[in-house]
Amino acid sequence: MPSAAEAVLASVLAAAGFGHVEATHLTGEAPDHGITSTAKRVEVRSVTDEFDPNLRILWQKPLTLPVFKLPEKARVFTRERWTGAPLAAGWREQDRILLWTATTLGEEGFERYPYLIQALGALGAAPLAEARDLWVFFDSSYRLRADPEFLAKRWRAGGVSALHVAAWHYWEADHQRDQYLRDLIEACHRNAILVYAWIEFPHVSERFWEEHPEWREKTGTLQDAHLDWRKLMNLLNKDCAAAVARGLDELTGRFDWDGLNLGELYFESLEGAASPARFTPFNEDVREAFKRAENVDPVALFDAKNASKLRLFLDFRAALAHRLQVEWLDRLVALKQTKPHLDLVLTHIDDRFDLSMRDKLGADAARLLPEAEKRGVTFLIEDPATVWHLGPERYAEIGRRYQPLTRKPGLLAIDLNIVERYQDVYPTKQQTGMEFLQLVHRAAVAFPRVALYFENSIAGVDWPWLAGAASAPRTLRVTGETVEIEAGRETALRWPGCARVNGQRWPAGDESRILLPEGRSVVENCEGPAGRILLDFNGRLIGVKETGSKLVIEYESKTRAIARTAKGTTLLPAGRNRVELDLED
Structure with a gap:
């Protein structure tokens, strides 16, 4: 069973699509990693963060903490506003991110260090989906x-x-x-x-x-x-x-x-x-209609002697x-x-x-x-x-x-x-x-x-x-060079090279991502260039494949769908449709 602190960090990572990131969270003194406390103490109430130095960040419950000494390789992200004492920092060790905070993250994960996701991003993390x-x-x-x-x-x-x-x-x-x-x-x-x-x-x-x-x-x-x-x-x-x-x-x-x-x-x-x-409506039409129904002008309902009819006016108004x-x-x-x-x-x-x-x-x-x-x-x-x-x-x-x-x-x-x-x-x-x-x-x-x-x-x-x-995919599993994803909505999956989706060479996406329909997809590497043709799509994508000089798209949309290829964008009809786009000039 993960500890409470590990569970909070896991929820923080998942909430930003970072569930696959190799990260270790260190808290307080960690001498094995070069983090030691000094004799100095500081009361922490107001903090400043690298990602928005002018933002007013206040801890609801002030804490008195030791001032920590960090290794030179650490990048400090969050400091106590008046003394500059470090409160959150991080660095990379090979393929792993080390993230340090002076305290625990709190129950929700944002109470003290609002920009931890940005810190992880600065250290090389990125959402997969x-x-x-x-x-x-x-x-x-x-x-x-x-x-x-x-x-x-x-x-x-x-x-x-x-x-x-x-x-x-x-x-x-x-x-x-x-x-x-x-x-x-x-x-x-x-x-x-x-x-x-x-x-x-x-x-x-x-x-x-x-x-x-x-x-x-x-x-x-x-x-x-x-x-x-x-x-x-x-x-x-x-x-x-x-x-x-x-x-x-x-x-x-x-x-x-x-x-x-x-x-x-x-x-x-x-x-x-x-x-x-600030209470409406009291135009003449409403006042006359309510007077006919209840024999009282609704303006008079603010008088204590007519307050018993206020309930009638609230229902009339709804x-x-x-x-x-x-x-x-x-x-x-x-x-x-x-x-x-x-x-x-x-x-x-x-x-x-x-x-x-x-x-x-x-x-x-x-x-x-x-x-x-x-x-x-x-x-x-x-x-x-x-x-x-x-x-x-x-x-x-x-x-x-x-x-x-x-x-x-x-x-x-x-x-x-x-x-x-x-x-x-x-x-x-x-x-x-x-x-x-x-x-x-x-x-x-x-x-x-x-x-x-x-x-x-x-x-x-x-x-x-x-x-x-x-x-928010329902499942997202990374096994070696294979990704299995179950999504309730169309999803872009970070994938820079050639991709095979459920056994089919996949033509939808740009140079760094592939576009996946909702449902279950198993994504694997394949040989050759990425071969992306449908660069972007706005609609419920059901299926897509390249057939000769045509791109066949099956989709559903409540309004027009939009397909973008190297030739530009095309507005497609609303409803459930199967269309062919000509890829030749």
Whole structure:
């Protein structure tokens, strides 16, 4: 049986796809390896790390430790902030990595040394298996000066298969903005990335808000509902809904989208009825409807004498949210008549793990999920802010709570919010390093699809390890020069030379990796050049083989698939298909 410390290290390695790495972890004094303690002592509370020297890293429980003397060959990664005393270091001895820390790693593996995976990478370790199916959210207001081609290459290298673009910036036609988005979509397609329009109703656009004050949503204090960044509109008003529907038609037709994502269509706010100034909806349509039903203006419910009817309003509000969600889902389904390849997604706050969400937002996943499944819509569960401080293990529990609600578990997905948290959290305010990678890994184990909000908030130091964390193969065994892998998703396997997969010479991959379909694969070396032809593929790859001057690909995809060869990229039809690509000029 491995020790508790060995088990933690094993989980750290597995969470980044490093399960095959030959590494020895040393803790504290290790004189056989030239590590000795001195008489000096230091209290450790704040630390600094080579991989982000400016990041504030705090240990929740300070420790008084000896100052250690390390061998000259050791590369120090982590130090006590004020004295520079070494806390984490490493070096290589032949084919083995020696990783040293002044203390144990902690129960989760990231409490004290968030960047151990980056340290292992600096010492030569690399993930063997990487995912290729991540989704990320994108807001162009954070990326106005960034080159779309550079971004697309970075995203794809990180395992991204789809970009969900903040579409409210493009609601109204504008030549310069529209050209930027067209360039971005083309760059993504060239790099085998799909692009979805991310819609945040009842926020429509800045200009729509300015031009239509008569349709603005109201809070419980009857003020215009400008809450955080969203400026909310009254979609229950027929004229407003008709104008928004026309705008959605135009937005869908103006760009070469691969899908549409209807996000967060319910009512504010996370503080619920306890904060009338942020509580919606209190537009005239809602107030009149509730007065007819219950003979009381909902604005009066904040008065203690009417508080007994608040429960009725919360249920009324949840029913309204459900009605709006179904109506707009049907509008999205109707748009598929003009663009049949469009994939549809519904992003919805979790209310199964945090049961308060129904009363706070009107969100009711149990009622809405069957409607999404009936329409073939992916149900993307958003991790609510109220649980961002909890550990990576929560994703298994969230997944478990949704299983009884779904008949099509393949349509479930999970959205991770990578942002600064308002709770007291350690060792960093925003998820990074090992905490971030464990979040991604646990989510990938629990759900068939993982989305990240948002691409700009992911630390640069984490991007190289993201795809490995998301791969989560069921089994991965290395025996000599043979690798056996059982994967629940398409996987890129690090393999620089000629590869034979399940007995077949394999033509899919680039110069350093091969692309494998989900399921079991046995990979072996073979003679001759690598012979990669299908350099990248975005879709559920079922089979691929070279036949003379043709490349035969069998695949399945909810939207268009993308194949990339030396001749360029090809957009392939949605559905389950068998296609032949001509390899000759």
